[in-house]
Amino acid sequence: xxxxxxxxxxxxxxxxxxxxxxxxxxxxxxxxxxxxxxxxxxxxxxxxxxxxxxxxxxxxxxxxxxxxxxxxxxxxxxxxxxxxxxxxxxxxxxxxxxxxxxxxxxxxxxxxxxxxxxxxxxxxxxxxxxxxxxxxxxxxxxxxxxxxxxxxxxxxxxxxxxxxxxxxxxxxxxxxxxxxxxxxxx
Numbered sequence: 001x002x003x004x005x006x007x008x009x010x011x012x013x014x015x016x017x018x019x020x021x022x023x024x025x026x027x028x029x030x031x032x033x034x035x036x037x038x039x040x041x042x043x044x045x046x047x048x049x050x051x052x053x054x055x056x057x058x059x060x061x062x063x064x065x066x067x068x069x070x071x072x073x074x075x076x077x078x079x080x081x082x083x084x085x086x087x088x089x090x091x092x093x094x095x096x097x098x099x100x101x102x103x104x105x106x107x108x109x110x111x112x113x114x115x116x117x118x119x120x121x122x123x124x125x126x127x128x129x130x131x132x133x134x135x136x137x138x139x140x141x142x143x144x145x146x147x148x149x150x151x152x153x154x155x156x157x158x159x160x161x162x163x164x165x166x167x168x169x170x171x172x173x174x175x176x177x178x179x180x181x182x183x184x185x186x
Contacts, residue, residue, distance in 0.1 A: 027075035028173040030157045032066035032135065036150065036178035039064045039140050047109035047133035060138035064179050066155075069110070069131040071173075074123045077161040079171065081116040081129075083107060086137060086177055088153035092146045098153075100137030110135055116159075142181050149181040 043057035044065060073079045083103035089096050102110055114129045121127040142149060155177035160168050 025171055025173060027073060027161075028079070028157060028159065028171050029072040029074075030155065030173050030175050031068075031070050032155055032175065032177050033068045034066070036180045037064045037066060039142075039179055039181045041184055043138065044136045046106065046136065047112065048105075050133070051109075059136045062140045063136060063138035064140065065134040065136045066177065067134040069135050070128060071157055072126045072128045073118050073121050074126045075161055075171075076120050076122060077163045078120055079118050079127075079159055079161045081107070081111075081157060081159045083158050084135065085156045085158070086135070086153060087156070088140070088151045088179065090149065090151040092142050092149040092151065092181070094141040094143050098140050102135055102137075109133060140179070140181075142183070146181065147183045147186045150178065151181070152176055152178045 039062055041061055042063060043061045044059040044063045045054060045056075046058040048054075049056060049058055069084075071081060083101055084107065085102075086100045088098045107116060110131050110133045111129065112132045114132060116129075118127040118129060153176070154174050156172055156174045159171045161171050162168055
Protein backbone atom coordinates (compact mmCIF):
# COMPACT_ATOMS: atom_id res chain seq x y z
CA UNK A 1 0.00 0.00 0.00
CA UNK A 2 2.89 2.40 0.75
CA UNK A 3 4.13 2.10 -2.85
CA UNK A 4 0.64 3.02 -4.12
CA UNK A 5 0.53 6.01 -1.80
CA UNK A 6 3.98 7.08 -2.97
CA UNK A 7 2.89 6.90 -6.61
CA UNK A 8 -0.23 8.92 -5.76
CA UNK A 9 1.89 11.55 -4.05
CA UNK A 10 4.39 11.78 -6.88
CA UNK A 11 1.60 12.18 -9.41
CA UNK A 12 -0.11 14.82 -7.30
CA UNK A 13 3.13 16.75 -6.83
CA UNK A 14 3.84 16.69 -10.56
CA UNK A 15 0.54 18.50 -11.06
CA UNK A 16 1.42 21.11 -8.43
CA UNK A 17 1.68 23.94 -10.95
CA UNK A 18 -2.08 23.57 -11.48
CA UNK A 19 -2.88 22.73 -7.88
CA UNK A 20 -4.30 25.19 -5.43
CA UNK A 21 -3.27 24.96 -1.79
CA UNK A 22 -5.84 22.79 -0.10
CA UNK A 23 -7.01 23.05 3.47
CA UNK A 24 -5.24 19.76 4.19
CA UNK A 25 -1.91 21.19 2.97
CA UNK A 26 -2.33 24.13 5.35
CA UNK A 27 -2.55 21.65 8.25
CA UNK A 28 1.07 20.56 7.71
CA UNK A 29 3.96 22.85 8.66
CA UNK A 30 7.68 22.02 8.59
CA UNK A 31 11.00 23.56 9.49
CA UNK A 32 14.70 22.75 9.32
CA UNK A 33 17.75 24.25 10.96
CA UNK A 34 20.40 25.52 10.77
CA UNK A 35 19.27 28.11 8.26
CA UNK A 36 22.04 27.35 5.74
CA UNK A 37 24.48 24.54 6.61
CA UNK A 38 27.76 24.17 4.73
CA UNK A 39 28.36 21.46 2.16
CA UNK A 40 31.41 19.64 3.52
CA UNK A 41 33.95 17.63 1.50
CA UNK A 42 33.40 14.61 3.76
CA UNK A 43 31.15 11.56 3.92
CA UNK A 44 28.68 11.27 6.81
CA UNK A 45 27.13 8.35 8.61
CA UNK A 46 23.45 7.59 8.29
CA UNK A 47 21.42 7.67 11.49
CA UNK A 48 21.60 3.87 11.77
CA UNK A 49 25.36 3.82 11.13
CA UNK A 50 25.84 6.51 13.76
CA UNK A 51 23.75 4.61 16.35
CA UNK A 52 25.53 1.33 15.64
CA UNK A 53 28.99 3.00 15.60
CA UNK A 54 29.59 1.57 12.12
CA UNK A 55 32.90 2.02 10.32
CA UNK A 56 31.18 2.86 7.04
CA UNK A 57 29.58 6.12 5.96
CA UNK A 58 26.47 5.73 3.82
CA UNK A 59 26.12 9.42 2.93
CA UNK A 60 28.59 10.27 0.15
CA UNK A 61 31.17 13.06 0.38
CA UNK A 62 30.14 16.65 -0.36
CA UNK A 63 27.47 16.23 2.27
CA UNK A 64 25.39 18.58 4.36
CA UNK A 65 22.99 18.14 7.24
CA UNK A 66 20.05 19.85 8.84
CA UNK A 67 20.47 18.76 12.44
CA UNK A 68 16.91 19.68 13.34
CA UNK A 69 13.77 18.79 11.40
CA UNK A 70 10.27 19.35 12.78
CA UNK A 71 6.83 18.87 11.32
CA UNK A 72 3.56 19.93 12.86
CA UNK A 73 0.11 18.52 12.05
CA UNK A 74 -3.10 20.40 12.89
CA UNK A 75 -5.55 18.36 10.79
CA UNK A 76 -8.64 16.68 12.21
CA UNK A 77 -7.70 13.33 10.59
CA UNK A 78 -4.71 11.06 11.22
CA UNK A 79 -1.60 11.74 9.16
CA UNK A 80 1.41 9.78 7.86
CA UNK A 81 4.60 11.45 6.64
CA UNK A 82 5.65 9.42 3.57
CA UNK A 83 8.85 11.14 2.40
CA UNK A 84 10.89 14.34 2.36
CA UNK A 85 12.50 15.82 -0.72
CA UNK A 86 15.15 18.52 -0.84
CA UNK A 87 15.71 20.23 -4.21
CA UNK A 88 18.36 22.81 -5.14
CA UNK A 89 18.71 24.48 -8.54
CA UNK A 90 21.66 26.77 -9.21
CA UNK A 91 24.03 27.62 -12.04
CA UNK A 92 26.85 26.91 -9.54
CA UNK A 93 25.97 23.22 -9.31
CA UNK A 94 27.74 20.73 -11.59
CA UNK A 95 24.45 18.84 -12.02
CA UNK A 96 21.22 20.71 -11.58
CA UNK A 97 18.71 20.33 -10.14
CA UNK A 98 20.13 18.43 -7.18
CA UNK A 99 17.59 16.29 -5.32
CA UNK A 100 17.77 14.27 -2.12
CA UNK A 101 14.88 12.06 -0.96
CA UNK A 102 14.48 10.79 2.61
CA UNK A 103 12.02 7.88 2.72
CA UNK A 104 11.27 4.40 4.02
CA UNK A 105 13.81 3.10 6.58
CA UNK A 106 15.94 6.24 6.26
CA UNK A 107 12.94 8.40 7.21
CA UNK A 108 12.10 6.12 10.16
CA UNK A 109 15.73 6.29 11.36
CA UNK A 110 15.79 10.09 10.99
CA UNK A 111 12.57 10.55 12.98
CA UNK A 112 13.39 7.95 15.68
CA UNK A 113 12.32 7.88 18.52
CA UNK A 114 9.35 9.79 17.07
CA UNK A 115 6.95 8.23 14.57
CA UNK A 116 5.85 9.27 11.08
CA UNK A 117 2.22 8.40 12.00
CA UNK A 118 0.31 10.99 14.03
CA UNK A 119 -3.23 11.06 15.34
CA UNK A 120 -5.83 13.69 14.58
CA UNK A 121 -5.04 17.11 16.01
CA UNK A 122 -6.32 20.67 15.85
CA UNK A 123 -5.01 24.21 15.49
CA UNK A 124 -5.47 24.62 19.26
CA UNK A 125 -3.72 21.33 20.02
CA UNK A 126 -1.23 20.53 17.21
CA UNK A 127 0.90 17.40 17.08
CA UNK A 128 4.58 18.27 16.74
CA UNK A 129 7.22 15.72 15.72
CA UNK A 130 10.90 16.60 16.10
CA UNK A 131 13.38 14.26 14.42
CA UNK A 132 15.85 12.48 16.67
CA UNK A 133 18.55 12.47 13.99
CA UNK A 134 19.75 14.90 11.34
CA UNK A 135 18.63 14.96 7.72
CA UNK A 136 21.81 14.15 5.77
CA UNK A 137 22.36 14.34 2.01
CA UNK A 138 25.53 13.79 0.00
CA UNK A 139 27.06 13.93 -3.48
CA UNK A 140 26.35 17.63 -4.02
CA UNK A 141 28.91 18.79 -6.57
CA UNK A 142 29.74 22.36 -7.53
CA UNK A 143 31.45 23.52 -10.73
CA UNK A 144 35.25 23.71 -10.49
CA UNK A 145 35.36 27.51 -10.87
CA UNK A 146 32.89 28.14 -8.00
CA UNK A 147 34.66 29.37 -4.85
CA UNK A 148 31.62 30.28 -2.76
CA UNK A 149 27.91 29.75 -3.24
CA UNK A 150 24.71 30.28 -1.29
CA UNK A 151 21.84 28.28 -2.76
CA UNK A 152 18.24 28.59 -1.62
CA UNK A 153 16.35 25.38 -2.20
CA UNK A 154 13.13 23.80 -1.06
CA UNK A 155 12.27 21.03 1.35
CA UNK A 156 8.93 19.39 0.69
CA UNK A 157 7.19 17.00 3.04
CA UNK A 158 4.79 14.59 1.34
CA UNK A 159 2.24 12.69 3.37
CA UNK A 160 -1.28 11.37 3.48
CA UNK A 161 -4.24 11.90 5.74
CA UNK A 162 -6.85 9.25 6.29
CA UNK A 163 -10.40 10.51 6.89
CA UNK A 164 -13.16 8.79 8.89
CA UNK A 165 -14.35 6.92 5.77
CA UNK A 166 -10.86 5.53 5.12
CA UNK A 167 -10.25 7.81 2.14
CA UNK A 168 -6.57 8.63 1.65
CA UNK A 169 -5.80 12.21 0.62
CA UNK A 170 -2.34 13.54 -0.34
CA UNK A 171 -0.89 16.37 1.71
CA UNK A 172 2.28 18.37 1.14
CA UNK A 173 4.08 21.33 2.65
CA UNK A 174 7.11 23.22 1.38
CA UNK A 175 9.67 25.39 3.11
CA UNK A 176 12.99 27.04 2.32
CA UNK A 177 16.17 25.02 2.83
CA UNK A 178 19.35 26.89 1.91
CA UNK A 179 22.92 25.55 1.81
CA UNK A 180 26.34 27.21 1.61
CA UNK A 181 29.50 26.09 -0.14
CA UNK A 182 33.06 27.29 0.23
CA UNK A 183 35.75 25.69 -1.92
CA UNK A 184 38.57 24.16 0.10
CA UNK A 185 41.56 26.54 0.19
CA UNK A 186 39.59 29.77 -0.27
